[in-house]
Amino acid sequence: MKIRLFPLFAVLFFACKGTPTEIKQPEYPEKPNIVWIVCEDLSPEHLETYGGTGGKTPFLNALAAESVQYNQVFATAGVCAPSRAALITGAYQTSIGAMHMRTLAPSAAAGDAYPTGFKGYSTVLPEGMKTYPELLRMAGYYTSNNSKEDYQFKSPVTMWDESSPKAHYRNRPDPNQPFFAIFNFTISHESQVWVRANEELLVDPKDVKVPPVYPDDSITRHVLARFITNAMRMDMQVGEVIAQLKEDGLYENTIIFFYSDHGDGMPYYKRELYDRGLRAPLLIKAPFLDGGTQSEELISFVDFAPTLLSLAGIPIPESMQGQAFLGSQKAENPRKYSFAARDRMDSEYDRVRAVSDGRFKYIRNYMPEKPNYQNVQYRLQNPLMVHLLDLNKKGLLDKNQARWFAKSKPDEELYDTKSDPWEFNNLAGNPEYSGKLTELRKAHEDWIAKYGDMGALNEMEMVRNWWGGKDGAPTTEPAQVKFENGKVTLSSATSSASIAYRKSKNVGWKVYVGPFEGNPGDSLYVNAHRIGFEPSEIALILK
Incomplete structure (x- = not known):
């Protein structure tokens, strides 16, 4: 198989220790091959290169040694489908009506539960908006997705050359055709805690780190050991993809992203807008990046699609709301704020918005009369969730653990995530931080003014508006x-x-x-x- 070489000007760089450096690249004479390795429901700290929680992740350690490790990367939601909608479009899910978890028809087999009167739907994307895989295909790329989609809409056949459990860049008919390939590993998903409950553990429960959001007891430690074991097995799957790239002579000159689709999958993490639910690992290996370095640049998931197009030499469309952080179309100024949203989770409605400057986090609760905890039926399959509910009922949780179950929440929250990484100490009422509160509140309001927020609408009314008042989606006019x-x-x-x-x-x-x-x-x-x-x-x- 032909090894795809980059021109000399694309691989030269100058680097300072600990700081990734990337030259301003013109469009490549040849489109670079790009691979995205995606895991699910994983906070950075589970990886040894980010600190570790007790498990071993040697393959990702090796990748990190040749990559830039980004430390300030945030999803736009603490749950998969809205987050993936932002990834595939480069637009905030709240701006396109893709913010509810999830929109397609419910699956009883998957344990999905929906509100009374809910009717499944595909999000109707705004006029002129195209997903990044289609733009890549239009530019000559072979696109493969192995294999989760979950974008809040049914994918058109124009999106992927192949999207299936067997999809692979090796399947392209011309071995010289540039490719974009996704390998999505589900083994770290929250569901695998109970699905794999009887499998062998690779880490001793006594060796795991117990976060302060949980009581330190045998049930907590065992569930965390299961979750960490799953992360370790995911690491092995990453190693298999790397080995295939090396076997094909493609590893050195392929741009590789490794990331998670949002933060951690455990209770009081997933679905929340605290950093533990939003912050994701990101490693990027490329011939023009200084491997083994770290970056504190603030990055949002809406930045992934424009960055991908920038690296591929494809013009970034105006419909994309993020900004490129690498490549020939790299934004002149780094991102100042990241934004996130929580809306309906299965059957439970809430509307929460967040903005972060990388250190300070502002949260606006639009339904403060509701608790943070939502009675999501799917999550009750996790033995740790059942355990926490039992301990709370008995009054055996400490104040920070029990806070999740409080009957209401404040209108506004403000946290210093550097001194208070678990976001326990709400500074919104502290006069010393009034300036930061005002700044981030305004940033939040400016964000809504600029992009809109369809989470303020009644969900089914929004859908009926898309459908012209009818009971089902319109049919595209035949070609x-x-x-x-x-x-x-x-x-x-x-x-x-x-x-x-x-x-x-x-x-x-x-x-x-x-x-x-x-x-x-x-x-x-x-x-x-x-x-x-x-x-x-x-x-x-x-x-």
Whole structure:
């Protein structure tokens, strides 16, 4: 397999100790290969390179030694689907109506529970918005996703060349075609605590670190040991991907991202807007980065998509609200604030917003009459959740642990996450911090004014507005086909529809980017799909 070489100007750098340096890159003559290795529900501290909680993660240690380790990376939600919506679009989930967990039809088998009257839906993306995989495909990339999606909408066939448990960059028909490949590992997901309850532990419960949000007892230690064991097994899976890249002669010149889809998956972590629910690990290895260094640059998940396009030499569309932190389109100024949101979690509604400057965290509770704790049925499968509820009922939790179950919460919260990393001490009423409170409150309000916040709307009314007042999603208008002078031109009357085509049902869909050659008698299959609408598909013979 051909090794993809970067031009000399793309790999030269000058570095100061402990500070990653990246040159201002022009567009690559050849598109770089890019791999995203994604785990689930994992805070940085579980990795040894970020400090560790008792487990061993040697493969990620090795990757970190050749990567920039980012220490201030925050998801836009403390739960997967809204967070993944922001990742795939480069836009805040609250600005596009993708903030509720989750939007697609409920699955009883998965333990999903929804509010009375809920009707499953795909988020209707704003006019002109395209996801980054489609933009990559339009630029000539082979895109593979192995294999979780969970973007709050049904994916159009234009998004991925392949998205399945067998998807792999090795499957591309031309070994010289540049690729973007995702490998998503679910073993660290919260559900695996109970799914793998009877499997062997790789860490002794007595050796794990117990955070102050939990009582230090045998049940807590055993559940944490299970979670840490799962993280260790995820590390081994990362090692397998790295080994494949090396086997194929691609490792040295492939840009690699490793990250989690949000913060930790344990109770009082996941779904919350404290740093423990939002902060994610991020390691990036690239030929033009100074490996073994660390960065304190503030990064939001909405920055991932524009950064990816910047690295691939693809213009960043205006629909993306994040900013590139690497590549030829790197933003002139670093990010000043990160923003996050919590909305409906399965059956339970709440509306919480947060803004951080990397040290101070501001939280606005729009429903302060509700407790932070939500009775999410799915989470009750975790034995630690059941244990905490029992201890709280008996009055056996300390004040910081019991705070989660308080019957209400303040309108505003402010924390110094440097001196108070667990965000126990609310400074909102402290006059010494009134200036910071005012600053971050304004940043929050300016963010809503700039991007909007659809979390303020009634969910089903929002959906009915998308559907034109009807009970179901509109159907994308079928593609119109024009065949003249040996060229096929495709269009759809539905604004913002993506169009795909193929000449046989036995081949993959191609993204339509402009007229293509055809011959009389050719079969043609065309799929038109605006995200959030139902797709339409036609078949015809060219004449």
